[in-house]
Amino acid sequence: MKRYSAWSLFQEGLGGQKGWRPAWRAAAPKARYDAIIIGGGGHGLATAYYLARNHGLTNVAVLERGWIGGGNSGRNTTIIRSNYYYPQSIALFELALTLYEKLSIDLNFNVMFSQRGLIIAGNSRHDMETIARLIGAMRLLGVDVEEITVDEIKRAVPALDCSPRARFPVFGGYRQKRAGTARHDAVVWGYARAADALGVDIIENCAVTGFEKSASGRVQAVETSRGRIACDKAAIVVAGHSSVLAEAAGFRLPVTSYALQAFVTEPVKPVLDVVCWTLATGVYVSQSDKGGLVFGGGLDLYPSYAQRGNLPIGASVVGTLAEQFPGFGRIRLLRQWAGIVDVVHDSSPIIDETPVPGLYMNCGWGTGGFKAIPAGGWLLAHQIATGKPHDIGAPFSLNRFRTGALIDEAAGAGIAH
Amino acid sequence: MLLINCPWCGPRGEHEFSCGGESHIARPALASTDAEWSDYLYFRKNPKGEHLERWRHDFGCRQWFNVARDTRTHAIRAVYRMDEQKPEPER
Ligand SMILES: Cc1cc2nc3c(=O)[nH]c(=O)nc-3n(C[C@H](O)[C@H](O)[C@H](O)COP(=O)(O)OP(=O)(O)OC[C@H]3O[C@@H](n4cnc5c(N)ncnc54)[C@H](O)[C@@H]3O)c2cc1C
Numbered sequence: 098m099k100r101y102s103a104w105s106l107f108q109e110g111l112g113g114q115k116g117w118r119p120a121w122r123a124a125a126p127k128a129r130y131d132a133i134i135i136g137g138g139g140h141g142l143a144t145a146y147y148l149a150r151n152h153g154l155t156n157v158a159v160l161e162r163g164w165i166g167g168g169n170s171g172r173n174t175t176i177i178r179s180n181y182y183y184p185q186s187i188a189l190f191e192l193a194l195t196l197y198e199k200l201s202i203d204l205n206f207n208v209m210f211s212q213r214g215l216i217i218a219g220n221s222r223h224d225m226e227t228i229a230r231l232i233g234a235m236r237l238l239g240v241d242v243e244e245i246t247v248d249e250i251k252r253a254v255p256a257l258d259c260s261p262r263a264r265f266p267v268f269g270g271y272r273q274k275r276a277g278t279a280r281h282d283a284v285v286w287g288y289a290r291a292a293d294a295l296g297v298d299i300i301e302n303c304a305v306t307g308f309e310k311s312a313s314g315r316v317q318a319v320e321t322s323r324g325r326i327a328c329d330k331a332a333i334v335v336a337g338h339s340s341v342l343a344e345a346a347g348f349r350l351p352v353t354s355y356a357l358q359a360f361v362t363e364p365v366k367p368v369l370d371v372v373c374w375t376l377a378t379g380v381y382v383s384q385s386d387k388g389g390l391v392f393g394g395g396l397d398l399y400p401s402y403a404q405r406g407n408l409p410i411g412a413s414v415v416g417t418l419a420e421q422f423p424g425f426g427r428i429r430l431l432r433q434w435a436g437i438v439d440v441v442h443d444s445s446p447i448i449d450e451t452p453v454p455g456l457y458m459n460c461g462w463g464t465g466g467f468k469a470i471p472a473g474g475w476l477l478a479h480q481i482a483t484g485k486p487h488d489i490g491a492p493f494s495l496n497r498f499r500t501g502a503l504i505d506e507a508a509g510a511g512i513a514h
Numbered sequence: 515m516l517l518i519n520c521p522w523c524g525p526r527g528e529h530e531f532s533c534g535g536e537s538h539i540a541r542p543a544l545a546s547t548d549a550e551w552s553d554y555l556y557f558r559k560n561p562k563g564e565h566l567e568r569w570r571h572d573f574g575c576r577q578w579f580n581v582a583r584d585t586r587t588h589a590i591r592a593v594y595r596m597d598e599q600k601p602e603p604e605r
C-alpha cells in the first residue's frame with residue numbers, strides 16, 4: 098500500500114497525478130478462505146480489517162453483492178455519538194467513538210471525523226425530565242454530556258426557532274461535545290484499502306445465495322453468483338438483508354427491515370456548525386462540508402426492501418425541519434434517498450455466532466450503526482477469531498431474545514424508531 | 515403513496531393507516547417453552563417478497579384487516595378481513 102501523506106500529495110502534484118493506484122485490488126474469488134465476510138458495508142469491512150490486524154487472520158474475503166459501501170454505510174447521515182442509556186450500550190458506543198477518534202491515522206485515510214458536537218433540544222417539561230434522567234445515567238458512566246439552557250442553544254443554533262410562539266418550543270437541552278460527523282464513503286474506502294493492504298480479498302459483484310453445511314451442520318462453503326467458495330468460518334453482515342441470508346442458512350431472526358430516508362439540500366454558506374436534534378420530532382440536521390443541510394427523521398413504518406422512501410414520511414420530515422428552522426424552508430431540496438435498516442425489538446445490535454456452527458453475524462444496528470462501525474468490526478472479529486464473544490460484545494447475543502435480557506434502548510434513550 | 519382498499523371504507527391513502535406487522539401468528543399455549551414464547555414475541559419472517567401483514571384504518575373505521583403486500587415493490591395483491599383465509603400463494 099502506498100501511504101498517503103502531505104509528501105505523497107506534493108510528489109504526485111509534481112508528477113502530474115499519474116502515480117496514484119487503485120485503493121484496493123479487484124480480487125477474484127479463491128477456492129477457499131479461512132473466513133468469509135458477507136457484506137461490504139462498514140461493519141463487514143471493519144470485521145475483515147480487524148481479523149487481519151488484531152488477530153493475524155489474512156486469508157479472508159469480503160463478498161459484496163453490489164459495490165463497496167452501496168448499502169446503508171454509503172447512505173446514512175453520518176452522525177457519530179455515544180449518548181446511550183444502558184451501561185452495555187455505553188461501553189459499546191464509547192469503544193466505537195474512541196476508535197473513530199484515531200481512525201484516520203490508524204487507516205492512513207482521512208475519514209474527516211469532525212467532533213463538532215451534538216445538541217439535543219427538549220420541547221416540553223417532560224422532555225426536560227427525560228433529559229435530566231438520561232444525562233445523569235450517562236455521566237455516571239463517563240459520557241461527556243452536559244445540560245444546556247435555552248440561551249445556550251440559541252447561541253449555538255441561531256437558525257432554530259426558540260421563540261415562545263414556536264410550534265415546537267425549546268425548553269433547554271443537552272450537548273455531547275465529542276459527537277460529530279464523518280465522511281461515510283471515506284470510512285468504507287479507508288477500511289477497504291487498509292484490509293486489502295493486509296491481504297484481505299475484496300470481491301464486489303458477488304452475491305451470496307446459499308450455504309453449504311457439513312454432516313455435523315457446520316458451515317463449510319457459501320454459494321455465490323460467482324460460484325462456490327469454501328470456508329472455515331463465515332459471517333453475515335448485511336444489515337437490512339439479514340433475514341434473507343438467515344433464511345438461506347436455515348434460521349429466523351428477531352429483525353424487521355424498514356426503509357429509512359435521508360435528505361440533502363442545495364449547498365449554502367455555513368449556517369450550522371453542530372449536529373442538532375429535537376426530542377419532540379426526532380428530526381435532526383447537520384451541515385456537510387460541501388454546504389448541504391443533511392437531515393432525517395423517523396422510519397417508514399411498514400416492512401420494506403424497496404430502497405426508496407415513501408411520500409408521507411418524506412413530507413413530514415421536510416415539513417418539520419422547515420417548521421423548526423424557518424429560514425431553512427426557503428432552501429431547495431437537492432436529493433432524497435433511503436436505505437433498508439435492520440430493526441430489532443430492543444434497538445440494540447446482535448453480534449454473535451448463529452445457530453449454525455461456524456457462521457457468525459453482526460446486525461440489528463437499525464437506524465444507528467454508522468457510529469458503531471469500528472466497534473462492530475472489532476467485536477465480531479474477536480468472536481470469529483477466538484470463538485468467544487468479547488466482553489463488550491457478549492451482552493449483544495442472539496440468545497438475549499430467549500433469556501429476556503434485552504437492552505432496551507428504544508425505551509431508554511428515546512431514540513427515534 | 516400506497517392506496518389501501520379498506521374492506522369497510524374503500525380505497526384511502528396510506529397516511530390514514532398504520533401497519534401492525536406480520537399476520538397469522540398464533541399465540542402459543544400457556545405451557546409453551548421459553549423458545550416457543552420468544553419465537554412468538556420476537557422472531558419474524560421478514561420476507562423479501564410477499565408479506566401477509568395486519569393494518570389498521572386509524573383515521574377511518576379503526577378496524578384491523580390483513581394485506582398481502584410485496585415488500586420489494588409495495589404492490590398490494592390482496593386485502594382480506596381478519597376472519598378470512600389467507601390468499602393462495604402466488605404462482
Ligand atoms: C438514511 C439513513 C440514515 C442513517 N443515519 C445514521 C446516522 O446518522 N448515524 C449512524 O450511526 N447510523 C445511521 N444509519 C444507520 C447506518 O447507516 C447503518 O446501521 C450502518 O451503515 C450499517 O452498516 P453495515 O455494514 O451493517 O450495512 P450496509 O452498509 O448496509 O452493508 C451491507 C452490505 O451487504 C450487502 N449484501 C446484502 N445482501 C448480500 C448478499 N446476499 N451477498 C453479498 N452482499 C450482500 C449489501 O449490498 C450492503 O453493501 C442510517 C441509515 C440510513 C439508511
Ligand SMILES: [Zn+2]
Nearest residue numbers: 520523571575
Ligand atoms: Zn376503514
